[in-house]
Amino acid sequence: MKKYFFTKLSGAGNDFILFDKKYNPDLELNKDIIQKICKRNTGIGADGVLVINENSNEDFALNYFNADGSSGTLCANGSRCAIFYTFDSGLAKSKIVKFIFNDDVYSGEVIEDEIVKFNFNSPGKMKFNFKIKASNQLINASFVDTGSPHVVIEIQEVLKDYKDLSSFYNDINNFPVVELGKEIRFHKDFMPNGVNVNFIKVENDVIKIRTYERGVENETLSCGTGTVASAIVINKIKNINPPLKFIAKSGDTLIVDFAVDNGEYKNVSLTGPAKIIFKGEITF
Numbered sequence: 001m002k003k004y005f006f007t008k009l010s011g012a013g014n015d016f017i018l019f020d021k022k023y024n025p026d027l028e029l030n031k032d033i034i035q036k037i038c039k040r041n042t043g044i045g046a047d048g049v050l051v052i053n054e055n056s057n058e059d060f061a062l063n064y065f066n067a068d069g070s071s072g073t074l075c076a077n078g079s080r081c082a083i084f085y086t087f088d089s090g091l092a093k094s095k096i097v098k099f100i101f102n103d104d105v106y107s108g109e110v111i112e113d114e115i116v117k118f119n120f121n122s123p124g125k126m127k128f129n130f131k132i133k134a135s136n137q138l139i140n141a142s143f144v145d146t147g148s149p150h151v152v153i154e155i156q157e158v159l160k161d162y163k164d165l166s167s168f169y170n171d172i173n174n175f176p177v178v179e180l181g182k183e184i185r186f187h188k189d190f191m192p193n194g195v196n197v198n199f200i201k202v203e204n205d206v207i208k209i210r211t212y213e214r215g216v217e218n219e220t221l222s223c224g225t226g227t228v229a230s231a232i233v234i235n236k237i238k239n240i241n242p243p244l245k246f247i248a249k250s251g252d253t254l255i256v257d258f259a260v261d262n263g264e265y266k267n268v269s270l271t272g273p274a275k276i277i278f279k280g281e282i283t284f
C-alpha cells in the first residue's frame, strides 16, 4: 500500500479526482482502484479520474478514466479542470496552455478566476434527425461525436405515455433522464461501444441540459462534450447561432462557441466554471 496525493475538482458539477505524476511518480491505476476511489459513500467519490504527466513538447499530457475505469474518449469538463489545476499549481507558465489528450493536441485558457475555456478539435461523425425506438415509441434524435459519442434529444420529442399522442414532456426537471438515458446508452443501434445521452430544452435564450453519461452509468451534473454536441445539434436543426448558453443540472452556466464554414464546425470552444474542491491523500 502506498500513499498518493490528489486534488478533487469540479467542472460545472462534473467532478474529478486528479493525480499529478510529479507528486505521485509511482502511481499505477487499474479499473479496480479507479472504481473504488470514484465510488460515492465509500471512496473519494467522482465521475472520473484525471492524471497529469509532464510532456516535452506541450505544457502537460492528460489521461482520463471514467468512474468505471473505461478510457479512450474525450472529457471536456475534465480538460477544463486540468487546465485550471495546471495554472493554479504553477505547472503551466501562462493562462493559455496546450496539452496532449489521447494523442491529440488541445488548448485552453483560464479566462478569469475559476472560469476556464477549452478548445475542441473539429467534431467527427454527425447525424441529424433520425429515429430511435425506445420507451415504446419512435423518438427523434441526433448524434454528434465531439471526441466522445453523444445522442441529443429534445424532451418535447418524448411522450410520457406512448398511447397518448399529446403527452409530450415539457419540464426538464421531471424528465426520466436515468431511465431513458440508460435504455438508449445500451441500445442495439449504438453497440458495441454505447453512447452518452443528452436531453435538452430550449427556453428563450438558454438551453437546459441533462446528461446520462456512459462510464459513470448515471446522470452527471454536467457533461462538456455532451453540451457541445447539443449546441451543434441546436445550430443545425433550429438554426440558432452561437454563442449558445447552457444551464447544466448543477445550475452552472456553460457557453459554447464555434464558427460554421461550409457546413463544417470550426473553432469550437466550451467555457464555464472549474474549481478545486479539496486536496487530500489516499492509500491504495
Ligand SMILES: N[C@@H](CCC[C@H](N)C(=O)O)C(=O)O
Binding pocket: 014, 066, 073, 074, 075, 076, 077, 078, 148, 149, 196, 213, 214, 215, 216, 222, 223, 224, 225, 226
Ligand atoms: N464528462 C465528460 C465526458 C466523459 C466521457 C464520456 N463519459 C464517455 O465515455 O464517452 C465531458 O465533460 O466531456
